[in-house]
Amino acid sequence: MDSLHHKLDSTEPFELTEEMRVAAAAKWYELGKISQEKAAEIAGLNREEFMLTLSRLQVSPFQYTVQEIEEELRDAH
Template identity: 45%
Template sequence: MPTIQIDLPEEVLLALKETPEGLSQIIRMAAAAKLYELGKLSSGRAAQLAGISRVSFLQALGRYGVSSFDLTAEELIHDLHNA
């Protein structure tokens, strides 16, 4: 799995009262939510990026101001046929 490294000032961790691992999870979820919102990732791939299940990802989207029901009519019909 590829690794991306981000250098952050220590003050950011202190201000957020987070460990590096905790902040990593927050950043992964925020990135996944935004990429999903922009239509760059499906909910399944975004959940994979966030490191959580698809159901948990869809449930968490509201905390990021992202709707989980932003489907086009075509996507909704496709989902209904695959259900």
């Protein structure tokens, strides 16, 4: 059986963990399981950074339900 070995440098485990957290948050947001605000929090980003990340991952930042739009409008006033 062939195998692949890769030695991780000291920063790779942290970077991998961070990338997995961002990817999971983006996917859960895309599936409508969590709000954009919660996804940004999970990803460790502010909402602007999270929206830019969604663009990079080719995920639409507009996954709002009618209820979420109403809440956003209510909170804005």
